[in-house]
Amino acid sequence: MSRQKQAELKKSAAPYATSNVKVSINQLINSIGPFILLWFIAYHSLSVSYFLTLPILVIASGFVIRIFIIFHDCTHQSFFKSSQANRIVGTITGIITLFAFEKWKRNHAIHHATSGNLDKRGTGDVWVMTVNEYASASFGKRMLYRLYRNPLIMFGFGPLYLYLISNRFNRPGAKRKERMNTYLINVSVIVIYGLLIWMIGWQSFLLIQLPILFIAGALGIWLFYVQHQFEDSYFENEDEWNFVKAAVDGSSYYKLPKVLQWLTGSIGFHHVHHLSPRVPNYNLEQVHNATPPLKQATTITLLSSLKAIRFRLYDEQHKTFVSFQEMRAISRRRQLHIKLKKRKTALQQK
Secondary structure (H helix, E strand, O other): OOHHHHHHHHHHHHHHOOOOHHHHHHHHHHHHHHHHHHHHHHHHHOOOOHHHHHHHHHHHHHHHHHHHHHHHHHHOOOOOOOHHHHHHHHHHHHHHHOOOHHHHHHHHHHHHHHOOEOOOOOOOOOOOEEHHHHHHOOHHHHHHHHHHHOHHHHHHHHHHHHHHHHOOOOOOOOOHHHHHHHHHHHHHHHHHHHHHHHHHOHHHHHHHHHHHHHHHHHHHHHHHHHOOOOOOOOOEOOOOOOHHHHHHHOOOEEOOOHHHHHHOOOOOEHHHHHHOOOOOHHHHHHHHHHOHHHHHOOEEOHHHHHHHHHOOEEEOOOOEEEOHHHHHHHHHHHHHHHHHHHHHHHHHHO
16 A cells, blocks of 8 residues: 555545534433443342343443443544543543543553554553564463463453552652542542442442443553454564554455444544544444445455454464464474475585
8 A cells, every 4th residue: 555545545534533412412411320230230130030130231331342442532632522521422422331541541542552563562552562573471470371362361351450440549750640530530430330339239330330440441452452463464673564454454354233233432433543542432333335446345244353362462463363373383383494495404414
């Protein structure tokens, strides 16, 4: 893709990078309102049967994801034109989703600026090692990476780590604005949770809130994971890395059923989002439909996305993700190639 076409592609999204106050407020109402209502219904359903409560909690977790997308848009300053409005709404939705607004805003901005850049990994990303890095790593680091990439750890303990550790503590060197925002969200969560426990009891509270947060957290990590961890995703070193190619080739179009697309705030149009982060979630589909080159982005479905579970390492040579089993096969072939090369050299010397 030429520089001119890249510039044209970015320019095509520009008209949609404008928020609509009426649409944004309506989205707040139809996201937070149903969540509170479902929480209330779930509590009263406990007196009937927990089997009745569980489906309600699953639906409520979907609304938590939708609220998180609003939070996410606020970190990009795309939900409202006013930066102050984005910060206020982002903080409120951060309390609901248990995410620190200012901290995540910084980390996520770095993710967008470095996505697919092999030389600038480590902030706001899923940990990715290349085949060569893994082969040369120590035993301890390889085991740690295997644990991290294990689905039970990533999607089981991942939400707990985010909620209880990562989002609760400030990073070293954080500025005062960032630190105070984290403290505000933490104190607000403690007060709200304390009031709810006082009103309905800790047992009822945990039976409702824990499943909601766990399901939403696991699904949220899955969405983030699968939209960058597909077979032919884009990864390059700094000297060859390109922002537009990283956006279009390194982010997928996750084609979801309309109901799930609505609940996930159209984040499935991830290639559009990475191309132009200032486009609010409710305009992403319009950009995709109005821009023919964007329709050529890698498309994954619910079924095909399940293959991403086996992707563990990035093979720089073949520009593709591979499993640990495939990595062992690659290593054996390379060792055989080295042996044959040495044998050929030895014969030539004779």
